[in-house]
Amino acid sequence: MASEQGAPLNPEPIGFAPPYIDDATIAAVERVLRSGWITTGPETAAFERELAAFTGVPAVLCGGSWTGLAGVILDWFGVGPGDEVILPAYTYCATANVVLHRGATPVLVDLPPTGRQDGLNITWEMVEPLLSERTKAVMPVDIGGWPIPCEEWKSRLAMWGLQRGFTSQHPVQSKLGRPLLLSDAAHALGAEVNGSTVGSQADLSVFSFHAVKNLTTAEGGAVAIALPDGFDAREVHRELRALCLHGQTKDAASKYSAQGKGSWKYDVTRPGFKCNMTDIQAAMGRVALERYGQDLAHRHSLADAYDQALSAIPGIELPVRLGDGRRSADHLYVIRLSAAASIHRDDIMEALAAAGIATNVHFPPLPLLTAYRERGFSASDVPHACAAFHAAISLPIHRLMSIGDVQRVASALESALISFAPSDQG
Numbered sequence: 001m002a003s004e005q006g007a008p009l010n011p012e013p014i015g016f017a018p019p020y021i022d023d024a025t026i027a028a029v030e031r032v033l034r035s036g037w038i039t040t041g042p043e044t045a046a047f048e049r050e051l052a053a054f055t056g057v058p059a060v061l062c063g064g065s066w067t068g069l070a071g072v073i074l075d076w077f078g079v080g081p082g083d084e085v086i087l088p089a090y091t092y093c094a095t096a097n098v099v100l101h102r103g104a105t106p107v108l109v110d111l112p113p114t115g116r117q118d119g120l121n122i123t124w125e126m127v128e129p130l131l132s133e134r135t136k137a138v139m140p141v142d143i144g145g146w147p148i149p150c151e152e153w154k155s156r157l158a159m160w161g162l163q164r165g166f167t168s169q170h171p172v173q174s175k176l177g178r179p180l181l182l183s184d185a186a187h188a189l190g191a192e193v194n195g196s197t198v199g200s201q202a203d204l205s206v207f208s209f210h211a212v213k214n215l216t217t218a219e220g221g222a223v224a225i226a227l228p229d230g231f232d233a234r235e236v237h238r239e240l241r242a243l244c245l246h247g248q249t250k251d252a253a254s255k256y257s258a259q260g261k262g263s264w265k266y267d268v269t270r271p272g273f274k275c276n277m278t279d280i281q282a283a284m285g286r287v288a289l290e291r292y293g294q295d296l297a298h299r300h301s302l303a304d305a306y307d308q309a310l311s312a313i314p315g316i317e318l319p320v321r322l323g324d325g326r327r328s329a330d331h332l333y334v335i336r337l338s339a340a341a342s343i344h345r346d347d348i349m350e351a352l353a354a355a356g357i358a359t360n361v362h363f364p365p366l367p368l369l370t371a372y373r374e375r376g377f378s379a380s381d382v383p384h385a386c387a388a389f390h391a392a393i394s395l396p397i398h399r400l401m402s403i404g405d406v407q408r409v410a411s412a413l414e415s416a417l418i419s420f421a422p423s424d425q426g
């Protein structure tokens, strides 16, 4: 049905982040299902090589999720009770949950005060005062795909390690000689800093391939290994891979495919987890990676269209996406409402839902979540993260949207802002 102007009265709903599953993805999954090998095997190995080439690092390890990989990395680095890991308050719970799982303490960083902000990312100036002899890792998050300048952070951490004399009995920690820079790059595959792709700057960068991410394998993740000289990336890959599979010295593929006597034999050197990637997931990932350049270009063009359509609307702040040698992966498009409009943030989201437009909020800061509040984390310690959260709306951005959809979201948002604007008559 069409209105008098010819626009459909009931246009198609715009989902928040539906996965893009094309025929090539289905064919690749079918090929693996029919191949006789469905768990970690040749497809996963190929995906790892292709991701290493894409991110420009010597080795990548795939796993069952960001969470599984980040957890085994903290174990590998010897993070445990009494240790601290510095990370943002403004992030998804996974970033901090993996630290709690190790019995270590997440040290939450607030966002910087207004005027010194770097998108929704924490800044080095906010991190530095929190470093102590208990700090074993710093875990910044590239919120929405806007990358942290990790090369610079690594040098600052090395400088801090030299000045403060970082010492440790743990062999991997003492080899690094400073806290680990573990990038939560869950949102940032394909983001760039000074011409290099995210993954090549931090010591270890972990990506998520969860269903809503830019590149999805339904569930899954990968770690790009870019540790400094002195670390052999292939050896680190081997150690982390074992930790993703109970600590076994051989995975299923090498046990079954190797010929000859005793190929089944393996040892367990330390109790690991079970968070390996299957070849079915890897097959999805390989297809998505092959077309990722086009997908990313599409995201950039949608985000450009949002910038253009929303820049003239008063009362909203647009996300930081480009500049200072950095380019976002445009995973999320998070707008921030003015203080007056943010009182009606949830009403505005409901108005958009009524217009068939799904939105979301990234993220409630950790102290607002019961598990963290009950562990003594307080919202009053992170006021800027809380203010950003109350003002934030994530607008839909994904491969199935068109520029016309962006214009529809922008005009529905403008109407909602007008209808909830405080009236001059009071």
Ligand SMILES: Cc1ncc(COP(=O)(O)O)c(C=O)c1O
Binding pocket: 065, 066, 067, 068, 091, 092, 094, 095, 141, 184, 186, 187, 207, 208, 209, 210, 220, 221
């Ligand atoms: C910032 C951030 N870190 C970590 C994760 C966890 O990723 P996964 O679901 O792959 O474990 C997510 C997932 O949404 C995330 O948004």
